[in-house]
Amino acid sequence: MSESDLLARIIPMFGESRYAGSGVVVPPGDDAAVLATSGSVVVTTDSMVRGRDWRDDWSSGHDVGLKVVAQNVSDVAAMGAVPTGLLVAVAADPETELDWVLDLTRGIADAAEDAGCPVVGGDLSSAPSGVVIVAVTAFGDLQGRAPVLRSGASPGDVVAVSGSLGWSGAGLSLYAGGVRDPISDRTRGRHLGAADAAASLLMWFHRSPRPPFESGPVAADAGATSMIDISDGLVRDGARIAAASGVELALDEEVLRSQFLAGPVDLAVGARAGWREVLSGGEEHSLLATFPPGGVPEDPHAPWTVIGEVVAPGPDGPRLTVGGAVPSVTGWDHFAG
Amino acid sequence: MSESDLLARIIPMFGESRYAGSGVVVPPGDDAAVLATSGSVVVTTDSMVRGRDWRDDWSSGHDVGLKVVAQNVSDVAAMGAVPTGLLVAVAADPETELDWVLDLTRGIADAAEDAGCPVVGGDLSSAPSGVVIVAVTAFGDLQGRAPVLRSGASPGDVVAVSGSLGWSGAGLSLYAGGVRDPISDRTRGRHLGAADAAASLLMWFHRSPRPPFESGPVAADAGATSMIDISDGLVRDGARIAAASGVELALDEEVLRSQFLAGPVDLAVGARAGWREVLSGGEEHSLLATFPPGGVPEDPHAPWTVIGEVVAPGPDGPRLTVGGAVPSVTGWDHFAG
Numbered sequence: 001m002s003e004s005d006l007l008a009r010i011i012p013m014f015g016e017s018r019y020a021g022s023g024v025v026v027p028p029g030d031d032a033a034v035l036a037t038s039g040s041v042v043v044t045t046d047s048m049v050r051g052r053d054w055r056d057d058w059s060s061g062h063d064v065g066l067k068v069v070a071q072n073v074s075d076v077a078a079m080g081a082v083p084t085g086l087l088v089a090v091a092a093d094p095e096t097e098l099d100w101v102l103d104l105t106r107g108i109a110d111a112a113e114d115a116g117c118p119v120v121g122g123d124l125s126s127a128p129s130g131v132v133i134v135a136v137t138a139f140g141d142l143q144g145r146a147p148v149l150r151s152g153a154s155p156g157d158v159v160a161v162s163g164s165l166g167w168s169g170a171g172l173s174l175y176a177g178g179v180r181d182p183i184s185d186r187t188r189g190r191h192l193g194a195a196d197a198a199a200s201l202l203m204w205f206h207r208s209p210r211p212p213f214e215s216g217p218v219a220a221d222a223g224a225t226s227m228i229d230i231s232d233g234l235v236r237d238g239a240r241i242a243a244a245s246g247v248e249l250a251l252d253e254e255v256l257r258s259q260f261l262a263g264p265v266d267l268a269v270g271a272r273a274g275w276r277e278v279l280s281g282g283e284e285h286s287l288l289a290t291f292p293p294g295g296v297p298e299d300p301h302a303p304w305t306v307i308g309e310v311v312a313p314g315p316d317g318p319r320l321t322v323g324g325a326v327p328s329v330t331g332w333d334h335f336a337g
Numbered sequence: 338m339s340e341s342d343l344l345a346r347i348i349p350m351f352g353e354s355r356y357a358g359s360g361v362v363v364p365p366g367d368d369a370a371v372l373a374t375s376g377s378v379v380v381t382t383d384s385m386v387r388g389r390d391w392r393d394d395w396s397s398g399h400d401v402g403l404k405v406v407a408q409n410v411s412d413v414a415a416m417g418a419v420p421t422g423l424l425v426a427v428a429a430d431p432e433t434e435l436d437w438v439l440d441l442t443r444g445i446a447d448a449a450e451d452a453g454c455p456v457v458g459g460d461l462s463s464a465p466s467g468v469v470i471v472a473v474t475a476f477g478d479l480q481g482r483a484p485v486l487r488s489g490a491s492p493g494d495v496v497a498v499s500g501s502l503g504w505s506g507a508g509l510s511l512y513a514g515g516v517r518d519p520i521s522d523r524t525r526g527r528h529l530g531a532a533d534a535a536a537s538l539l540m541w542f543h544r545s546p547r548p549p550f551e552s553g554p555v556a557a558d559a560g561a562t563s564m565i566d567i568s569d570g571l572v573r574d575g576a577r578i579a580a581a582s583g584v585e586l587a588l589d590e591e592v593l594r595s596q597f598l599a600g601p602v603d604l605a606v607g608a609r610a611g612w613r614e615v616l617s618g619g620e621e622h623s624l625l626a627t628f629p630p631g632g633v634p635e636d637p638h639a640p641w642t643v644i645g646e647v648v649a650p651g652p653d654g655p656r657l658t659v660g661g662a663v664p665s666v667t668g669w670d671h672f673a674g
Contacts, residue, residue, distance in 0.1 A: 025377050026484050029581075031415035031566050032381035032477065034484050037374040040362050044369035045424040045474060047462045078368035087382040089426075089472040125384045128468060135426040135460070135472040137382060140369065147363050147371050229368050244366075 001098065003124055009098075013105045014112070014119040022118050023084050023141070033120035035085045035139055042140035042147070044075040050132040058175050059207045061100040064134065065107020066208040067283075071231065072138035073115045074285040077213035078229040080148040080220025081140030083117035089135040091127040104134065107208075115213060145220045152225040153245035153290040157310040162215035162287045162302045164205070165234055165260040169281020170269045171206025174199055198267035211285035212302035219289045219304070222297035227289040233280035235320055235327050238288055242318040245290075251308035253323030259305050279322065280329040338435065340461055346435075350442045351449070351456040359455050360421050360478070370457035372422045372476055379477035379484070381412040387469040395512050396544045398437040401471065402444020403545040404620075408568065409475035410452045411622040414550035415566040417485040417557025418477030420454035426472040428464040441471065444545075452550060482557045489562040490582035490627040494647040499552035499624045499639045501542070502571055502597040506618020507606045508543025511536055535604035548622035549639035556626045556641070559634035564626040570617035572657055572664050575625055579655040582627075588645035590660030596642050616659065617666040 011028060019027045023036035035041070048054060048068045059067075073083045088108055092101065112119050117138065127133065153159075181203045182196035192200070211229070219227055226245055230237045234251075242249045256278055265274040289304070291297075296304050313319070319326055348365060356364045360373035372378070385391060385405045396404075410420045425445055429438065449456050454475065464470065518540045519533035529537065548566070556564055563582055567574045571588075579586045593615055602611040626641070628634075633641050650656070656663055 026416070026486065030484075030486050031412040031564075032379045032418075032475075034377050034379050034416065034479070037376060037378050039374060039376075040371050041374050041378040041476070042369045042371050043422065043424055043474070043476065044458060045426045045460045045472075047426045047428055047460050047472070049428050049462050049464050051465060052463050075368040079363070079371065081369075085380065087380055087474055089382045089384045089474075091384055091386050091428075091470045091472070121381060123382045123384050123472070125386050125470070126389050127386050127470065128388060128465075131465060131468055131470075133428045133462070133464065133468075133470050133472075135382075135384070135428070135470075137380070137424055137426075137474040138369075139378070139380065142371070147367075149363065149367050227368075 007124060009102065010105050013109050015109065018113060018118045024118055024120055028121045035120065038141055038143055040142060042076050042079050042081040042142060043137065044072055045135060045137040046071040046075065047133060047135040061103030062107035063207040065104045066111045068134050068136045069108055069111035069115065070209050070211050070285055072136045073117065073213045074211035074229040076138050076140030077211065077216025078227050078287055079140065079142070080145045080216050080224065080227065081142045082217055083115045083138055083213065084141045085117050085120045085139040086112055087137040088119055088122040090122065091125040091131065091133045093129050093131050094126045095129070096132055145217065148220050148224050148227040150226050150228050150241050150244035153241055153247050153310045154225060155247060155310050155312040157225050157290040157292055158296060158306050159249055159251060159288070159290050159308040159310060160296050160304040160306045162219070162299060162304050163212040163284065164286055165284060166265045166274060166277035166281045167202050167205040168209055168283040169277035170265045170274060171202035173269055173273060173277065174203055175206065195267050198264040201264050202268050206283070209283065209285050212287060214301035215287050215299050215304070218297050218299045218301065219287065222291060223295050224289040224291055227287060230284045230286045230288050232282050234288065235279050235329055238320040241288065241290065242320050246313060246318050248311045248313050248318060249308060249320045250311050251320065251322045255307050256322065276329055279327050344461060346439065347442050350446050352446065355450060355455045361455055361457055365458045372457065375478055375480055377479060379413050379416050379418040379479060380474065381409055382472060382474040383408040383412065384470060384472040398440030399444035400544040402441045403448045405471050405473045406445055406448035406452065407546050407548050407622055409473045410454065410550045411548035411566040413475050413477030414548065414553025415564050415624055416477065416479070417482045417553050417561065417564065418479045419554055420452045420475055420550065421478045422454050422457045422476040423449055424474040425456055425459040427459065428462040428468065428470045430466050430468050431463045432466070433469055482554065485557050485561050485564040487563050487565050487578050487581035490578055490584050490647045491562060492584060492647050492649040494562050494627040494629055495633060495643050496586055496588060496625070496627050496645040496647060497633050497641040497643045499636060499641050500549040500621065501623055502621060503602045503611060503614035503618045504539050504542040505546055505620040506614035507602045507611060508539035510606055510610060510614065511540055512543065532604050535601040538601050539605050543620070546620065546622050549624060551638035552624050552636050552641070555634050555636045555638065556624065559628060560632050561626040561628055564624060567621045567623045567625050569619050571625065572616050572666055575657040578625065578627065579657050583650060583655050585648045585650050585655065586645060586657045587648050588657065588659045592644050593659065613666055616664050
């Protein structure tokens with residue numbers, strides 16, 4: 001199948017009708033696309049590599065498409081912006097099964113529609129045997145808001161999370177432990193216990209997280225002083241806010257345990273492993289933000305849970321603490337990992 | 338070397354000072370970057386894959402960096418926009434030599450500086466053994482111009498080219514034929530004949546083309562009715578304008594031979610092979626545009642050469658002709674190739 005034949009199958013899946021009413025001034029098909037903006041554009045890129053960022057025996061093409069869009073949309077949201085468009089660059093072994101590529105395309109298109117940001121272009125390259133890499137670039141619009149950086153947290157602010165903690169990491173640990181998703185063709189119809197249901201939920205979330213991206217602009221409108229997408233774990237990403245802002249993020253262990261460990265994570269992997277995932281599990285794509293006292297918004301999309309406070313740095317400088325101590329766990333390193 | 342160690346080496350090479358005076362509102366280091374815009378943003382992406390789009394025995398990391406930026410900047414220019422920023426996603430075997438990665442980074446930084454569009458972010462992923470893929474996304478600003486599409490050519494318009502034709506393809510054919518660049522460490526100081534000098538020029542151009550990107554906005558300001566970046570060859574890309582505009586592009590064989598075949602291409606590879614490259618050589622990244630009669634601009638950056646005219650389509654519909662006939666050569670298919 002030639003590049004143009006394949007593109008002729010793929011491009012209609014992104015749906016020309018989706019450009020109606022969007023900010024797409026020039027849709028795919030020319031040298032470049034053109035998006036309407038309100039004075040600035042938010043840009044970010046994130047890639048997934050077969051065998052590193054997903055395994056074909058765990059994730060479908062559709063899962064990969066959902067996830068690579070989620071990762072990018074979440075970064076846009078963490079600036080306080082709404083997603084407005086995507087570019088997709090795929091480098092694939094020409095022997096890759098067409099059905100898989102079409103399934104990936106459907107996943108990208110579904111996630112793009114959910115986030116309201118059409119796919120406005122892309123690139124298709126042939127890659128060595130077995131290789132599939134999907135690189136997505138996302139665009140966002142601040143709609144007049146100031147961008148919410150990592151560097152604006154001040155002592156006295158409260159720390160809050162929109163979305164879950166530890167779900168993706170716990171789901172990954174189940175896969176890594178050889179667990180088969182309890183909800184599968186083989187088990188359909190069978191009654192699931194609470195632990196099985198929790199495990200299935202977390203494994204599903206690991207395959208295809210759905211970030212609370214609507215909460216980004218809500219937080220910005222509420223006056224969030226800093227915000228980050230939790231992609232490398234709460235401890236590692238929270239420490240980035242601490243370092244950029246020159247503060248200490250003092251997190252409340254009891255709140256984290258009762259609000260995030262209790263429930264599916266504890267049920268599925270137990271308290272010891274679950275606590276590690278709440279603190280350091282990657283690829284969660286929840287939002288971590290700081291707000292002035294009393295400024296945590298009522299968010300119609302996903303509740304913000306207050307998990308700590310911002311305090312002046314002690315003698316050890318900017319850092320993140322949980323229950324007063326620096327946690328021993330860290331988080332993900334995509335390149336070493 | 339960890340991801341963060343490597344990024345600590347790479348990011349300073351993009352030079353924070355380069356953000357001063359540019360439209361970069363939020364530089365790299367947060368969840369996403371923010372670029373200033375004037376009401377819209379032009380976006381495009383293009384990738385290079387080791388072993389497919391370059392060979393390490395022909396191209397240095399610096400060459401690859403220059404070329405992948407050139408490909409993207411050229412697409413921005415073909416809309417009539419000025420480049421304003423780049424994102425770079427690299428997926429690389431962790432065993433890739435650090436020197437090569439730094440050389441690639443330097444090439445990207447040099448090309449970005451030349452084009453006036455800072456690198457505002459990126460992504461680094463580990464890839465399977467031997468794999469290196471560089472995906473670049475470029476942004477551009479139309480500065481109030483209407484985007485120049487492929488679809489606006491009308492009968493009576495003239496067809497013109499800014500930049501060379503056939504250089505990259507002829508350079509590639511020399512490499513493919515086993516020719517070693519006559520200018521190399523071994524031959525430095527030796528007198529080069531005209532054919533050797535021409536060969537070296539074309540091989541250099543193939544490794545690291547420098548598109549006439551400044552000519553894109555000049556063409557737009559002059560009222561260009563259509564424009565395209567020549568990445569898949571004159572015949573194939575010209576046929577895209579013909580198809581999108583519903584016209585025939587009638588190119589003048591004598592002008593093409595005298596203005597583009599004569600000179601380095603003929604000297605280096607001869608008239609027969611050279612003519613094929615003028616018509617169908619890919620990766621040239623010159624600009625092909627149509628202008629109303631008398632509208633071809635005086636371009637201070639690179640001259641526009643009139644190579645034909647736009648005529649109403651005949652019974653065979655939209656097409657491109659050279660000397661009245663449809664050429665038998667076509668052009669590049671990146672996926673099949």
